[in-house]
Amino acid sequence: MGTATGIIKALNSGVKHLAVKRFTLRYPEQKLKFVGDGYQFDPTTGVGIAGLKGRHMLFHDHCTGCQLCSIACEGVAEAIAMVKVPDSWGQNKKAIMPQIDYGKCVFCGLCVDACPFYALYMSNDYELSSFTKEGLIYTPAQLQVKPQVQQDSELIIDKRGARHG
């Protein structure tokens, strides 16, 4: 193949893309749709349920304060600290629950795998930025709140190429 044909072929390949829709996701306006409600784990079968590994969800009525999540995190990020909670649930004799520092968390989800009481899951919330370091530390009361996430956009593949819509 000659030099001229090669260059024309290369240009032609680029020109064809003028008609193709842009692939970029316009992030603050559009947000990706995820599978399920976040990563969960079923301790009876020992298998997780697929989902985004975002901010954690803590179920106060299940947590027994056994500290297994904190122990699992010790070798990874040391992000989980057990703190005193004022309201004493029946199953939680010590009245301690995990507090997670998202400045340290690497979102591996091993704490979710460690929880034998269905108390700690992960959610679809990934927008955790804060102006202060203290703002990244989520107390048990904050982890209890179910996140409101807007998910409208997903990957579409058709004759005009791939795009987010």
Added chain:
Amino acid sequence: MAEVIPTKEMPPGLQVENVDDRIMTLNVGPQHPGSGHMRIIVKIDGDYIVDADPDPGYVHRGEEKMAEARNYITNIPHLERPVIHDSCNILYPYVLGVEDLVGIEVPERAKYVRVIAAELNRCIYIQYWLAIYGIFLGHSTMFMWPAGDRELFIDLMEKISGARVTHAYFVPGGVRNDVPANFEDVCLRQVNYFEKRIKEYGDIFYDNPILKARTEDTGVLSREDAIRLGTTGSVLRASGVDYDVRVKEPYDVYDELDVHTNVLKAGDSYARSKVPWLDMLESCNIIRQALEKMPKSGSIRTKLKPNPKGGLDEVYRRVESGRGAAGCYIVSKEKPEPYRLKLSVGSFRNLIALPYLLKGEKLGNMPAVYWSLNYWPVEADR
């Protein structure tokens, strides 16, 4: 090409040398010479490189030593940090090794899911590598296209594992969670579109006469030198050696799949940049085969004891990662933690070829040769 590098008694930068007026020493890096925190000490005579000395180690994080203080499960998130774009493949040998030590069987479906995840990860890594190779050579379209198309597979990995990079998906005994519902259809659709897209790279990049003029006959590594220097992966295959761990020592279900090795004979930068691209097309084939043969239902993970212990044993397993053979050597002394853990990675083994290839090249060709070695600085430093 020169035969041997002159031996040096002192580390680079410390030895006393005779200053020649014609020779200028140039430090390329360590502040990100294109990509990667590493330094190349280049000696140039006019525009020609007389001597080159790669100086890695700026991002050494002691992953191997860290692994000795953590148990077999909590090692998983940090052992994939060396290559976050190829995190499944760098974790693969470790997981296989721990399975041998602990002595557990992996369910059939989990093996197929692992192969699919590993091939998706290989494509994600090669796309990223290719994007940087494109921008190194001033081809900005070749930066935009792979960086965009990479999103297709990152989206798939996010659906499977829940994270865009650093998936922490493989565990000893299988994978952590099953693939979501109708994953097979979504995966097949995106793999087919991805294959169509990367075939277009041929027109704009690989058949482009400008790229050929830049990269053909630069940094030629002969077949004998490639074997003698111990290079691996795409560098070895571009020099005409038919070697792929997936074919020679099949792990998991690669022996049931039809894996074709791409071998080019030229051994120059062009061949080294083309082999990963052909590997991506091959990965698409492997994913399609694996999706077809995968058992539709079944167990995905063998349950492991909470704190698994290995016996008094040692094990070495290796896999084909995006950069070549990646191995993991684990010594166990009946403890929940490994006694020693050593990673053998493709990046570091390919870097040794750099001084041989750069000698006699023009300085302008340095990025084309350097990045064609499929080198990932963080992985080499570990």
